[in-house]
Amino acid sequence: MLLRELACLILAGTLCAYAYRRLLRYLRFLQQEEYKGERYLDWLKERSAYDRQASLVIAATLLAYLATRLVAWAWLPSLIIVCGAAALWMRAMLEPDPRVTGKLRLKMTERAQRTFQMCAVIFVIFAVVALGLTTRLFSCELGVMLAGLALAQSLPFIPFVASKALEPLEKHVQERLKNEAREKFLAIAPFTIGVTGSFGKTSTKSLLGQVLNTALGPTFWPQRGVNTLMGITREIRERLSPQHRYAVVEMGAYHRGSIKSLADFTPPHAAIVTAVGTMHLERFGSPEDVYRAKSELPQAVPADGILVLNGDNAGARRMADEFRKKTTLIYGLDPQAGPLDCSASDIRFTAKGSEFTINWQGAQFKARSPLLGRPAISNMLGAFTMAVALGAQPKLVAAAFANVEPVDNRLVLRPGTPTSYLQDAYNSNPVGFRAAMEILNQIPARRRILMTPGMIELGNTQDQENRSIGEFCATRCDFALIVGETNRAALVEGLKAGGMPEDRIIQLPTREAGFAKIRDMQEAGDLVLIENDLPDRLEFVERF
């Protein structure tokens, strides 16, 4: 008798250990979805990340148990259960720890800890209810196994329930954090520049932050693409210091009123609008609604403030007339679109990056930058115009562009001898890939080498797109290094169809092997484009 109960106890204990490790893994994804329960459920459905491993082990144990119950040896069913527990224990130990593995790790913040504790409480409640029901209806062994199955299946939903249960508390905590951040910001009172636009706003914010920091004074700017109230709150709490004299804040327009609430939070004295586009129409309705949503930023700038607008974009240019400020300045690359206060000429892309001349109110300033592509130059003009309007020396601002860092590894040149690298690590798409290939061909080099795993996440057009990009690249580089398995066949097929000789198509298992090959074959004047450098995403597939 005791043997049976002991076996059940072992199985139950093992399931707890498994749940501990598995819940941590699910928590990582809840955290990545910013603790939004609904978005987490969408992720769950999309990836069908339901529990398979524990459920399979328990189901197999259950079947084996039922089969052996007919046998005379009374100890055999208990042994089966212990074996099942051992198998489950192994599975639990094989679960990767999301706190130390993977590209985006689980950060055990206070909120994560609270949520995890709530998950544990919910798990215990579920377990007590399930065991209570099943052991009443069936025998002890059957009860534990059936309850175990139900619990294993409920695991992915526990973080969802926990996030819902904690929602009121989290709202309260967020409100407090927000108020503290706002008080801190208003007490330090940096001169604030708001940046918005349908594209280019993150790069422009980062560029302006960097050049102000070098050419004018200590500057605070939220990192990467942070442009929401909670994101900015966190940045203010963690990184704003009393020494900061300027703040550059990117303000995202997710719907009408979102910029207004950000402008109330960190009131801007000046603003840059990079573009009013037609993206996300489904969210706004009409192009006019997009314009109105973006207009909330110039509206928030006081009449004696500064407004800097991208003249290449009709929507942004329109704001100049509608929102009159003491200083309104227009920058752009296209003189046909109307008068410009700041423009660029003599744009060249070389092995050292881009070179161009900034024309500012009748004077010329030579500039160079590691950033490439006309969109990057447009963003630099926006940053230049604002920095100079704030009193920085034009020559010093132009000089500062020589050292700016790109914001998200989008098309950046790393010159070197004998090999220079053109890195485009941003998740690649057909348009970006082609643009990068064009830059590869504009920069002087002796040999042009492409290294890529191809493009992913393109749904059912992935093969087609990779084949056609292969064809496009065949005549635009001297060697093609195809890394990984995912798109190998399609890329090679495309390259051959485009007329690239077979001995110039080099197939390698990993990016490490790719880099080794590049070092191996290096000659002076090599230029290597690394397109879509995302090892984790490609090689690491989560299994549940």
Place this chain on the structure above:
Amino acid sequence: MRQRLKVAVLFGGRSVEHEISVISALQMISAMDTLRYDPIPVYIDLSGKWFTGKPLLQRSFYRNFDAAAAGLENVTLLPQPGLGGLSRTSAPNSILPVDVFFPLFHGRFGEDGCIQGLFELAEVPYVGCGVLASAVAMSKQRCKTLLAGVGLPVLPGCLVEKPDVLRDLDAQLARVAASPWLEQFPLFVKPNNSGSSVGIGKAANREELAATLANVFVYDVEALVEPCLSDMFEVNVSVLAGRAKRVSVVEIPVATAGALTYEDKYLRSGGKKSGESQGMASLTRVIDPADLDPGIKNTITDYARRAFDALGCRGVARFDFMVSKADGRIYLNELNSPPGSMAFYLWEKSAPRLLYTELVDCLIEDALDRAGWRASVKWEMEFRALKQ
């Protein structure tokens, strides 16, 4: 058996040379004689928190540094004499005993006298230069001014301060152009208070000079502009002050392009295929070059010894010289204390040969000796003025 000496090795720190310090420190710890010493790794992370614990000895640990997950202990050194070691921040009265402190930082806060000031306040024995020598050595141009004062030939240069450039860039560019030796491009521009070549740049014209200055101001508030002398080569030598003063053999580091870059110094693996950077020890170099004029070797040895004394250095330092190919003239360029990898690669080729383990013995012995001298200084006076 005698109790092993507890040696707290401090490394990391809030500096661009953070990683290099980690490499140097782990290398040094593995060279320590564990029969005599009990090394305690103390890592200062990028936010300035101090941690100790066994996982710090593993190099791979720093790739995903997570203090809480690894069970590291948060400690600090209080500026208060007589505590006998590091204080645990969780329980301030609980002390982790330490006999000697071995700072192995590169760059600001660790090589510039800051941490040495803390050791002085706490009255603990520590390895290497004191506050003054560290601080002077860190400020390249001010160090040169001092050494020129004792008659040593130094490379000319011009110090440019960020606030002045923010006021008027053109005036500063003109000032540089009017400085002796700097009339002609190209010029070298580097942070005045940082080593490891981070932020270093070469300017071929006035526009590039502005750009290289702007780049330096990302890393430092003072920029140093120096002539870029193409017909020169670099010669390095190390000086050690233990119970006796010794000078090592000289070396000629081999640059792949003009000046040594960060990649040259730390990311190349010196012909080895291991792939793991060994810091300064992995640089391509010629040690004790046979074809170098013995006269030049002797002069460099003499200059290094004099500079070491003039600055009041202790422990081990590496002096970098520039030698003109045309006329063999020698200029003292800068010094590093402690140098990357403690310059052990020079000492193990010197005569008499000094292995890394023995080098560490010398340094710790010297730290204890100096602490003894300091303790013998009378500083207490009876209260008189207040008793009147």
